[in-house]
Amino acid sequence: MSNNRRPAYLSIAIIAAVIIVMTAAVIMWFKPDRTSMALAQPASNVLGDEAEGSLSAALAAGQMLPTTATQSQSLFVTGLERLPRSLKGTQIDGEIIIDEKKQLVVTEGLRRLFDYFLSALGEEDETVIFARVESYIRHHTPEPAASQAVAIFGKYVAYLKALPEIEKRYGNLQLQATKSGELDLSAVTQQKQDVANLRQQYFDKSTITAFFGAGDGYDDYSIEMVRINQNTQMSDVQKQAARQDYVSRLPDSTTKTNIMQQANLGELITRTEQMKARGATPEALYNMRRELVGAPAAERLAQVDQEDASFDQRFTQYETQKNRLLSQGVDAAQAQIQINQLEQQLFDDAERKRLDGYAALQQQKVVSAP
Structure with a gap:
């Protein structure tokens, strides 16, 4: 399902270092529902996301008490009654998928569904949100998938409430990066491992992959890009080769496709600035862009150039x-x-x-x- 109020995702650890260390490279990853320039590319995350971070902080401030099915039904029937102001007029983001035996199939969309309702924290009491989500699930999902989804939601809430303890242990990595000019990748890697260990306490392997797999892939890519960029023993040419080698070894997936598109975008920006500084003709710019991002995007960028001029x-x-x-x-x-x-x-x-x-x-x- 689409959503015009989808929780935004952003970096909680690396983005400051990227700004400081990488002046010519763009290492942010792209999500499918965002646009960049005239390319309609997806938008970015580096190490964790706002839905995970901000929700965990809000949940940690109180105790979300799971309700029983009877209590949920006394508050809601479909879960969509009396929506808080921030959710009114929006489309529900996420999905509930079941197989032919009515067993739950856990997907990233299920996590988005949870985040959609949890985004109203502060407008609604925690117990009300839990009742709303449970009612929504049970109204739209047969058993046993309904009870499976409700159980995972409870675990997801508990996981989010446990996250702030890890963040406290590592302090403000953004501030550390700003002071030193470089990111302490060993600390970032250890924090990432601690988060992975925490997830294992609440979810099975398939749920972890479904909920967090794509984000972890982007995180690993971003960390490696910073690692390469901070390597003072490598020339610019060697660094570029190392980046390309890393991407080439990624398994074929949507994540790899988006990363390759983003790498092309970074090169596109750099080469466009260089060619314009040399007074390149519109035809030369078009040919370069077509090679990197395809004819449709090259045509849109040419139109943008005309409008800017x-x-x-x-x-x-x-x-x-x-x-x-x-x-x-x-x-x-x-x-x-x-x-x-x-x-x-x-x-x-x-x-x-x-x-x-x-x-x-x-x-x-x-x-x-x-």
């Missing part, structure tokens, strides 16, 4: 006429009226919202220019 041209015209008005000593109120009219003539509603930020960016470029 048009905006730049109109912005230059706008700045020139605005400065002329301000230099003529016209009454300030009258000058502002004319400037507003000029903005409406040259830009649409969305573009006018960009003007202040774009002007500041252009000024920053002038100040920082050698």
